[in-house]
Amino acid sequence: MAGSLKWWEAAEIIGVSDRTMRRWRERYQEGGYDGLYGRRKGQPSPKRIPFQVAEKVPQLYREKYFDFNVQHFHEKLQEEHGIQISYTWVRMALQGAGLVKNQRRRGTHRRRRPRRPLPGMLLHIDASKHAWFGDGRHYDLITILDDATSETYYAQAYAYSGMSGVLNRAMRNAGY
Numbered sequence: 001m002a003g004s005l006k007w008w009e010a011a012e013i014i015g016v017s018d019r020t021m022r023r024w025r026e027r028y029q030e031g032g033y034d035g036l037y038g039r040r041k042g043q044p045s046p047k048r049i050p051f052q053v054a055e056k057v058p059q060l061y062r063e064k065y066f067d068f069n070v071q072h073f074h075e076k077l078q079e080e081h082g083i084q085i086s087y088t089w090v091r092m093a094l095q096g097a098g099l100v101k102n103q104r105r106r107g108t109h110r111r112r113r114p115r116r117p118l119p120g121m122l123l124h125i126d127a128s129k130h131a132w133f134g135d136g137r138h139y140d141l142i143t144i145l146d147d148a149t150s151e152t153y154y155a156q157a158y159a160y161s162g163m164s165g166v167l168n169r170a171m172r173n174a175g176y
Helices: 007-014 018-036 051-063 070-081 087-096 163-174
Strands: 123-130 139-146 152-159
Touching: 007 018, 051 070, 051 087, 070 087, 152 163
Parallel strands: none
Antiparallel strands: 123 139, 139 152
16 A cells, blocks of 8 residues: 555465455555455355255255266256255265265376377378268278378278278288
8 A cells, every 4th residue: 555566566475366456455445444354254155055955955865866866866956846056065065965975087088199209100091981072972081191290101082892992902002
């Protein structure tokens, strides 16, 4: 407030966002130190779940919906019982009561493999059947790619006659 620091510099020093520091500055200017005092101190959060509901959710799961998963149980709470609370709160309440297990996080679907260091160490052969030329006939496009450089060594379209014959011709034409 003395003006020796910019408000955003002060925010950085005490580890709050610029927006928070602006709000605090405005509250200080309006009400002095009393303006900085917590306005809701001693009052419960307006988002707090009523105690009766917090007791009823695990009880309903135990007695009536014990074989449901959390998502289905959450839908039933809304549809059948008119209890409008978040899915996350329901899941955390059931996990806290020991009624459902914590699900372990899934790993990545596909792990990236490092490319081969030298050209020619690994070749990818790919074929895709498609009406490439718009004449209504299907052709196989056979490609051979190098893993290290992504260089295309061979690409040719063949009239479709079965994969084994097409691959044999492609390998022969590519010199393998």
